[in-house]
Amino acid sequence: MEIIGFIAAFLTTAAFLPQVYKTWKTKDVSGLSLPMLLLFFTGIVLWLIYGIQIKSPSMIFANCVTILSSFLLVYFKIKYAKK
Known part of the structure; x- marks a missing residue:
């Protein structure tokens, strides 16, 4: 069962990373x-x-990976928000 968990973990975490990258770049x-x-x-x-x-x-x-990614998005939202 844990292999299914790792596949799900990889897919859901990987799906989130492009948003972090795009926000960081733009x-x-x-x-x-x-x-x-x-x-x-x-x-x-x-x-x-x-x-x-x-x-x-x-x-x-x-x-753990998603916490880091979501923390970065919160940080970017605060840092880059228009004043």
């Missing part, structure tokens, strides 16, 4: 909602805690 954060990003970040932190509790390597791996 510095355009107009399409990003800060409340949504904060809710998403909080949810991923909770998924990580859950993954640690059930000792699921795939959940731990995926959520």
